[in-house]
Amino acid sequence: MVRVIAALALLSCSAAAQDTQKCAALTSAKSLPNPATTIKSAVLNPASALPEHCEVLGQMNDRVGVNSQHYAIKFHLRLPTNWNGRFFFEGGGGSNGALGNALGNLQGQQRTNALTLGYAVVSQDSGHDNAVNNDPNANGTVTFGLDPQARIDFGYNSYDQVTQAAKALIRIYYGKTPEKSYYVGCSEGGREAMMMSQRFPDYFDGILACSPGFQLAKAALFGHAWDTQTFGAVARAAGIYDRFGAPFLNKAYTDEDLDLVSNAIVAGCDELDGLKDGIIDNFPACTSAIVAPRLVALACKGPKRTTCLTPVQVAALQKIYNGPSNSKGEMLYADWAWDRGIGGKAGDGYNQGWRAWKLGAYDSNVNSSIIAGLGSAAVSGIFTTPPTPTPSTGAAGLAYLLSIDFDRDAAKLTAESETFTKSALDFMMASSTDLSAFKNRGGKMVIVHGVSDPVFSIKDTIHWWNDVNKVNNGAAAEFVRLFAVPGMNHCAGGPATDQFDAFTALVTWVEKNTAPAKIVATAGPATPWPGRTRPLCAYPLQARYNGSGSVEEAASFTCR
Ligand SMILES: [Ca+2]
Numbered sequence: 215m216v217r218v219i220a221a222l223a224l225l226s227c228s229a230a231a232q233d234t235q236k237c238a239a240l241t242s243a244k245s246l247p248n249p250a251t252t253i254k255s256a257v258l259n260p261a262s263a264l265p266e267h268c269e270v271l272g273q274m275n276d277r278v279g280v281n282s283q284h285y286a287i288k289f290h291l292r293l294p295t296n297w298n299g300r301f302f303f304e305g306g307g308g309s310n311g312a313l314g315n316a317l318g319n320l321q322g323q324q325r326t327n328a329l330t331l332g333y334a335v336v337s338q339d340s341g342h343d344n345a346v347n348n349d350p351n352a353n354g355t356v357t358f359g360l361d362p363q364a365r366i367d368f369g370y371n372s373y374d375q376v377t378q379a380a381k382a383l384i385r386i387y388y389g390k391t392p393e394k395s396y397y398v399g400c401s402e403g404g405r406e407a408m409m410m411s412q413r414f415p416d417y418f419d420g421i422l423a424c425s426p427g428f429q430l431a432k433a434a435l436f437g438h439a440w441d442t443q444t445f446g447a448v449a450r451a452a453g454i455y456d457r458f459g460a461p462f463l464n465k466a467y468t469d470e471d472l473d474l475v476s477n478a479i480v481a482g483c484d485e486l487d488g489l490k491d492g493i494i495d496n497f498p499a500c501t502s503a504i505v506a507p508r509l510v511a512l513a514c515k516g517p518k519r520t521t522c523l524t525p526v527q528v529a530a531l532q533k534i535y536n537g538p539s540n541s542k543g544e545m546l547y548a549d550w551a552w553d554r555g556i557g558g559k560a561g562d563g564y565n566q567g568w569r570a571w572k573l574g575a576y577d578s579n580v581n582s583s584i585i586a587g588l589g590s591a592a593v594s595g596i597f598t599t600p601p602t603p604t605p606s607t608g609a610a611g612l613a614y615l616l617s618i619d620f621d622r623d624a625a626k627l628t629a630e631s632e633t634f635t636k637s638a639l640d641f642m643m644a645s646s647t648d649l650s651a652f653k654n655r656g657g658k659m660v661i662v663h664g665v666s667d668p669v670f671s672i673k674d675t676i677h678w679w680n681d682v683n684k685v686n687n688g689a690a691a692e693f694v695r696l697f698a699v700p701g702m703n704h705c706a707g708g709p710a711t712d713q714f715d716a717f718t719a720l721v722t723w724v725e726k727n728t729a730p731a732k733i734v735a736t737a738g739p740a741t742p743w744p745g746r747t748r749p750l751c752a753y754p755l756q757a758r759y760n761g762s763g764s765v766e767e768a769a770s771f772t773c774r
Pocket residue numbers: 483484485486487488489490491492493494495
């Protein structure tokens with residue numbers, strides 16, 4: 215008996231030693247798809263909170279850009295010992311530039327991650343490093359936009375390169391290629407996910423794109439500039455400026471003002487789905503025809519009070535929700551869905567996702583709208599040609615967005631130059647409606663989008679899905695489904711059922727060919743209804759109360 219145990223111990227000890235060696239050997243891996251790849255380290259991590267896995271750090275295409283900065287595409291790969299035979303690419307966020315932890319965020323606020331489930335997981339920085347490529351005089355961490363190759367790496371090339379490298383390392387380490395591959399991301403990561411289905415349709419079997427910025431360049435140049443200018447006009451009309459003399463967006467609306475708007479939308483639209491439950495399931499029917507008169511009714515008859523809005527505030531909301539247009543009245547990005555997630559005071563518990571992105575916290579003493587901050591750096595640095603180097607501190611970024619002209623500046627999106635031979639539209643867009651290659655290989659895509667997303671309009675995603683559906687003669691749902699989350703802000707948050715396992719639904723679709731008719735979602739502890747569940751329905755279906763059973767339970771609802 216003792217001898218058997220000793221032998222087993224020796225066996226497992228030597229197996230561990232073999233795994234350690236096998237992992238370390240990846241540092242000298244030969245014949246990787248891109249010869250300009252260096253494996254910096256490969257270390258076997260023993261099981262801890264995470265399962266035992268080989269952790270690999272690599273980089274490729276080391277070079278100096280036209281703006282004299284050093285660039286490389288860096289990636290982070292984790293290969294679990296108990297591999298489930300699958301590959302998971304974790305998408306990025308914002309303007310990337312961070313390596314990511316390669317744990318495999320499943321989105322939908324899930325408690326586990328892909329590595330724990332046995333997936334080989336990669337994340338990457340998309341070809342620039344925020345710690346290195348950061349110039350406060352030229353767009354801060356978006357200074358990479360001043361180098362044409364770094365733009366292309368961010369747009370599409372790094373995801374191609376890293377997918378190939380990761381799959382090759384998986385083959386070397388396990389002796390076989392992954393049986394199934396998944397790309398999962400939100401926001402910019404959602405754009406990447408959709409882009410892969412269009413530009414590299416052979417790479418991934420399943421794609422989960424949450425709150426996708428698939429028209430990020432248009433959303434920023436037109437949408438974010440339009441919102442910033444419109445809210446700026448509200449601040450100017452009220453005579454509220456920051457210490458640089460710029461209109462103070464944070465003060466354009468108080469928290470109470472936004473709650474008035476949210477309440478008016480709920481009053482007009484909650485029961486369009488047949489149930490007064492604080493959730494606007496029939497959001498497509500919640501149009502300006504219903505909401506506009508209610509907003510007009512909120513306008514103060516005299517001076518501004520806490521119970522009414524100024525006529526300027528009312529008109530600005532109409533303008534924002536109609537979306538950006540040029541002087542000919544042509545829509546430049548998309549309109550927005552009226553939904554209750556615009557409101558929410560700090561004391562309500564759930565985050566102020568709409569306000570944080572569109573305006574910034576009311577109590578801030580500096581302009582802090584996220585779309586104005588990220589938008590100004592990205593539009594001046596990446597999405598216009600040639601780029602306009604803009605200081606990342608002070609008031610320059612806001613001034614740049616306030617100066618955008620919706621007739622004149624649209625051409626900068628499609629412009630090319632001798633140095634920048636690809637336009638922003640060329641390298642950034644993920645809006646193709648031709649998904650035939652992805653569909654024909656059996657690819658499946660799940661998109662989840664908050665109706666109250668203040669960054670990327672769900673209307674834009676719906677317009678795109680409808681176009682894809684037309685191209686596919688009404689059968690798009692056979693391979694791409696869109697799930698709307700009423701009340702949800704960007705990726706999460708808001709008065710919403712924002713906890714959902716869309717990833718398992720996707721895997722089941724890919725591997726068992728069972729398409730998700732619904733995804734059950736749960737409201738978080740800080741929402742008005744902790745623990746409430748609802749089915750998220752594949753667009754154009756919506757959740758409808760069955761007429762009996764608890765209104766807190768998804769089982770009492772049907773997708774119709
Ligand atoms: Ca309702």
